[in-house]
Amino acid sequence: MSTKETSRRxxxxxxxxxxxxxxxxxxSATTISGFSREYSTALVGTARDKAFGAAQAARDFLTPTxxxxxxxxxxxxxxxxxxxxxxxxxxxxxxxxxxxxxLQLMQQQQRQRPSSSTSSxxxxxxxxxxxxxxxxxxxxxxxxxxxxxxxxxxxxxxQGFAATYPSLANSTPNTPNKRSRxxxxxxxxxxxxxADGETGRSLTQKIADREQKMKESNKLxxxxxxxxxxxxxxxxxIEELVNKRKALESKWAKLEAKxxxxxxxxxxxxxxxxxxxxxxxxxxxxxASTKTGxxxxxxxxxxxxxxxxxxxxxxxxxxxxxxVDFNHPKGILVSxxxxxxxxxxxxxxxxxxGSLEGHTSLVRCMQLDNATLLTGSDDGSIKQWNLTDISPxxxxxxxxxxxxSAVSSGRSSPELSNDDNNNMLPVLxxxxxxxxEGHQAEVTAxxxxxxTAVSGSNDKTxxxxxxxxxxxxxxxxxxWASNSAGSGSSSSGWRSMKSLDQWSLDGISSxxxxxxxxxxxxxxxxxxxxxxxxxxxxxxxxxxGQAHRTLPGHTGPxxxxxxxxxxxxxxxxxxxxRIxxxxxGSVFDTLSFNSPVSSLQFDxxxxxxSNATENIDIYNRTSFQxxxxxxxxxxxxxxxxxxxxxxSGSSDGVVKLWAL
Amino acid sequence: xxxxxxxxxxEAEAPLSPAEVEVLRKQFVKEGEYVTVQTKFNYAWCLIxxxxxxxxxxxxxxxxxxFHDSPERRRECLYYxxxxxxxxxNYSEARKFNRELLKHEPRxxxxxxxxxxxxxxxxSEGAIGLAIIGGAxxxxxxxxxxxxxxxxx
Numbered sequence: 001m002s003t004k005e006t007s008r009r010x011x012x013x014x015x016x017x018x019x020x021x022x023x024x025x026x027x028s029a030t031t032i033s034g035f036s037r038e039y040s041t042a043l044v045g046t047a048r049d050k051a052f053g054a055a056q057a058a059r060d061f062l063t064p065t066x067x068x069x070x071x072x073x074x075x076x077x078x079x080x081x082x083x084x085x086x087x088x089x090x091x092x093x094x095x096x097x098x099x100x101x102x103l104q105l106m107q108q109q110q111r112q113r114p115s116s117s118t119s120s121x122x123x124x125x126x127x128x129x130x131x132x133x134x135x136x137x138x139x140x141x142x143x144x145x146x147x148x149x150x151x152x153x154x155x156x157x158x159q160g161f162a163a164t165y166p167s168l169a170n171s172t173p174n175t176p177n178k179r180s181r182x183x184x185x186x187x188x189x190x191x192x193x194x195a196d197g198e199t200g201r202s203l204t205q206k207i208a209d210r211e212q213k214m215k216e217s218n219k220l221x222x223x224x225x226x227x228x229x230x231x232x233x234x235x236x237x238i239e240e241l242v243n244k245r246k247a248l249e250s251k252w253a254k255l256e257a258k259x260x261x262x263x264x265x266x267x268x269x270x271x272x273x274x275x276x277x278x279x280x281x282x283x284x285x286x287x288a289s290t291k292t293g294x295x296x297x298x299x300x301x302x303x304x305x306x307x308x309x310x311x312x313x314x315x316x317x318x319x320x321x322x323x324v325d326f327n328h329p330k331g332i333l334v335s336x337x338x339x340x341x342x343x344x345x346x347x348x349x350x351x352x353x354g355s356l357e358g359h360t361s362l363v364r365c366m367q368l369d370n371a372t373l374l375t376g377s378d379d380g381s382i383k384q385w386n387l388t389d390i391s392p393x394x395x396x397x398x399x400x401x402x403x404x405s406a407v408s409s410g411r412s413s414p415e416l417s418n419d420d421n422n423n424m425l426p427v428l429x430x431x432x433x434x435x436x437e438g439h440q441a442e443v444t445a446x447x448x449x450x451x452t453a454v455s456g457s458n459d460k461t462x463x464x465x466x467x468x469x470x471x472x473x474x475x476x477x478x479x480w481a482s483n484s485a486g487s488g489s490s491s492s493g494w495r496s497m498k499s500l501d502q503w504s505l506d507g508i509s510s511x512x513x514x515x516x517x518x519x520x521x522x523x524x525x526x527x528x529x530x531x532x533x534x535x536x537x538x539x540x541x542x543x544x545g546q547a548h549r550t551l552p553g554h555t556g557p558x559x560x561x562x563x564x565x566x567x568x569x570x571x572x573x574x575x576x577x578r579i580x581x582x583x584x585g586s587v588f589d590t591l592s593f594n595s596p597v598s599s600l601q602f603d604x605x606x607x608x609x610s611n612a613t614e615n616i617d618i619y620n621r622t623s624f625q626x627x628x629x630x631x632x633x634x635x636x637x638x639x640x641x642x643x644x645x646x647x648s649g650s651s652d653g654v655v656k657l658w659a660l
Numbered sequence: 661x662x663x664x665x666x667x668x669x670x671e672a673e674a675p676l677s678p679a680e681v682e683v684l685r686k687q688f689v690k691e692g693e694y695v696t697v698q699t700k701f702n703y704a705w706c707l708i709x710x711x712x713x714x715x716x717x718x719x720x721x722x723x724x725x726x727f728h729d730s731p732e733r734r735r736e737c738l739y740y741x742x743x744x745x746x747x748x749x750n751y752s753e754a755r756k757f758n759r760e761l762l763k764h765e766p767r768x769x770x771x772x773x774x775x776x777x778x779x780x781x782x783x784s785e786g787a788i789g790l791a792i793i794g795g796a797x798x799x800x801x802x803x804x805x806x807x808x809x810x811x812x813x
Contacts, residue, residue, distance in 0.1 A: 141756070143724065143727060143728075143741075144756060144757070144760055146727075146728070146731075146734065147731065147734075148731075148734045148735055148738070148760065148764060149731050149732060149734070149735075150735075156665045156666060156736055157697070157698065157701040157705075157733060157736050157740075158664075158665060158666055158667055158701075158705070158736070159664060159665055160698045160701070160702075161698070161701060161702045161705055162664060164698070164702060165680075165684075165702065168676055168680060168706070226698055230696050230697070230698065233697075
């Protein structure tokens with residue numbers, strides 16, 4: 001305050017500044033009456049401020065030291081105001097209308113003033129500056145409309161400031177020297193303590209030291225608590241954001257569900273339209289199949305099916321279905337057939353998506369994990385497919401354009417053309433992502449995890465592949481291993497069994513189909529279990545490539561196996577399924593059937609197996625009871641189940657989905 | 661309120677050295693987009709304490725942001741905003757903020773002290789303004805009298 005007083009000059013020089021102030025104050029007084037009543041109070045305040053501002057401007061102008069300061073910052077004041085404006089643009093509080101009108105008026109007054117001397121321009125610039133500065137932050141009336149809650153912070157802002165910068169907070173107005181003196185005293189305290197070492201530290205010195213340390217510890221505590229405060233605030237913000245995200249995710253899920261339902265109804269309507277259009281052209285069998293297909297489609301909206309019933313039949317293959325696999329009850333199912341095709345089906349809409357071309361021979365084994373499919377074929381190659389990009393509405397291939405155009409929506413309908421050639425079936429291109437070559441004969445067994453695959457083939461070897469590089473990293477020679485093992489192990493009871501050599505020389509023909517050398521395999525990390533044509537189960541270590549264990553027991557070629565941490569279940573053409581305890585290596589249980597077992601899968605509750613009859617057997621492991629799934633009209637070749645859905649492929653050319 | 665929780669208004673008259681201001685500014689800038697309230701306040705407080713109008717107004721702007729963003733700090737911000745406006749000369753605004761603070765905390769010594777200072781300033785400036793106007797009026801009246809006399813003669 002004192003500085004402003006001293007800058008006053010004697011009266012004569014005040015005249016010019018006074019005239020400006022008088023003009024502004026009188027004209028603002030007239031404008032007050034001119035304005036509407038609503039803004040009058042605010043205007044009085046602003047006018048008074050303007051008057052004070054004018055007085056101060058006059059005073060400031062008269063002090064030569066401050067005047068030059070204003071010319072320089074003029075240029076970057078523009079940028080300052082823009083900087084000020086832009087962050088506040090998002091804030092809802094804004095300058096009041098009255099302020100804006102007052103400012104406009106002010107600027108009009110500036111322009112009307114006749115004198116254009118540097119002083120008035122300087123002061124007018126100042127006044128304009130003052131005005132723009134005032135506009136740069138929201139007025140108090142707007143701000144004060146906001147709620148001012150009780151302050152819960154343990155530490156005030158100033159205390160935090162003082163904690164971080166204690167020297168700056170303790171200063172008094174007019175003595176910067178004192179501040180430095182304080183600082184020097186603090187340093188001097190420690191210095192003098194060293195100096196006093198000779199004379200011995202006096203009591204007062206120690207007390208002073210202690211006080212100093214206490215202050216420091218207080219300061220640290222304050223800093224700690226302010227930081228903890230900030231952390232808490234941020235934690236609360238994070239929680240808020242997480243809750244928001246959850247709400248949005250659930251919203252999205254609901255919208256997605258609605259969309260799915262609508263799509264299903266659209267499909268149903270499409271199907272009925274198509275059926276009406278094409279009704280007269282098809283044969284009776286097709287009509288029957290269409291009707292069953294259509295009848296099943298509205299039912300697919302029902303989530304709950306009766307247990308033990310087939311709720312969907314996927315028709316389309318022209319010949320025996322050899323193997324099936326699916327990744328999710330509402331996802332994609334892949335089936336291979338003796339007609340030479342591999343088809344992908346959309347289980348959500350129960351439609352065939354298309355065929356996967358690439359293999360030149362029958363696909364004997366496959367595995368589908370999420371979106372990657374591995375198929376092993378009689379042509380000795382294993383192909384890798386990526387199914388993520390399959391569109392739900394398949395586009396017809398170029399060859400079938402004329403046929404497809406008859407269907408209004410342009411989608412192919414396999415239900416209508418199950419005996420048709422592949423022209424109606426869209427070809428899913430660009431799915432094959434890799435080819436594992438190396439086997440010299442048919443690939444008959446396959447298993448993979450995220451990065452590795454192991455395949456067994458009729459060339460009497462099993463190969464381990466690295467899926468990223470698509471190279472074979474290990475070849476296991478089953479013959480060599482069996483011979484070396486057979487010479488050492490006590491195989492007294494097995495002389496009736498033909499040796500592997502004799503099996504292979506025998507021109508392998510058995511009752512049903514040629515038996516595969518390696519019927520089945522599965523691995524987990526480095527432990528591989530294989531079932532071979534001699535009925536023996538072998539455990540291999542993939543790190544060494546050696547078979548360290550053999551489980552004899554089956555009397556016929558093994559066709560399927562699966563193991564978990566405790567048990568290994570294997571099925572063979574000797575019409576039995578054996579459950580082995582892996583810890584002891586002995587048979588835990590044997591299930592007998594009437595015909596060779598072709599495929600099996602188990603989980604903790606049941607073992608589902610298929611054999612050469614048309615029925616699928618479900619064995620409940622806790623109740624030791626068998627139950628049947630009937631529906632197929634030919635021997636079932638492959639079964640796969642996940643959660644509560646079982647898929648089965650049989651020689652009647654259809655894939656059936658069952659609710660478990 | 662104790663003196664260490666809120667500073668007295670006269671502490672706002674003591675500016676910091678440019679080096680110190682620079683230190684605080686660097687800390688403020690360093691924290692970037694997610695600057696903490698404490699850092700912002702530190703910088704704003706040192707700006708308000710300066711004698712440069714521009715810096716004071718920048719400090720006011722920062723405090724307004726704190727006011728807007730952190731509801732729990734609003735009460736303190738009222739005080740500092742009042743000081744800022746008081747230093748710049750917006751006495752009506754300063755008074756509004758201070759009155760609001762006194763509404764919530766009537767026993768706040770610092771707020772009452774600030775109120776007293778604002779009143780002093782207002783009256784003194786009013787006196788100055790009146791003095792200027794009065795002087796101008798007398799000069800104008802003297803001129804008029806001289807002109808009239810001359811015209812009569």
